[in-house]
Amino acid sequence: MPITNLFIIRHGETEYNRIGRMQGRGIDQPLNETGRLQARATAKYLKDFGIDIAVSSSLKRSKETAGIVADDYKVNLLSYKELDEIDFGIYEGQYSKDIQDELDTIHERWQKGEVHLAIEGGESPSQALDRVSRRMVSVIEEHEGKNILVVLHGRLIRILLSYWLGYGLERMHEIKHSNGALYHLKWNGKAFEIVCLNKTDHLQESLPKKVDS
Helix, strand or coil: CCCEEEEEEECCCEHHHHHCECCCCCCCCCECHHHHHHHHHHHHHHHHCCCCEEEEECCHHHHHHHHHHHHHHCCCEEEEHHHCCCCCHHHCCCEHHHHHHHHHHHHHHHHCCCCCCCCCCCCCHHHHHHHHHHHHHHHHHHCCCCEEEEEECHHHHHHHHHHHCCCCHHHHHHCCCCCCCEEEEEECCCCEEEEEEEECHHHHHHCCCCCCC
């Protein structure tokens, strides 16, 4: 069976990322300038591999990141609502620092195995996994043997990769993420091989240049 390369990227930075506000599924922020630079740096890095198809969620920050790369490679961009970020319910739009105790509590419960527990007004990790996994299985099957760019969201990457790599959802916190980070996996039809996780060195050119005083 031919090898399918999955280049999973966390979307570039938004203003909500920069100032520490929760986004989730219901906040549809575009990229800021740093986020656009991160997407361009990703496109440049992937030139060593080539991309056959680009896939994103339906949210602006994901579609815009994927679109910048897709334009460089002149490939089609497919977007799916099933790949949208987990619904953080009542926490969406709030500053993380203002609800840190509440976030710590639910994270602790997830780590104890309560992965069917949803944030009020939102969804649980197991619910998010069900939709993202079904869609990604169809993407891989439809583009077998191709190099696929997939632009996702931080919590959704943790959920999906903890399942694919056999960690279990209760250990999803072990999957690190940052804006523009790259995860390269190879699928041989039976199992995933990790090439890299949370790779960020390709983003150095997107950082603001320091000016000597």
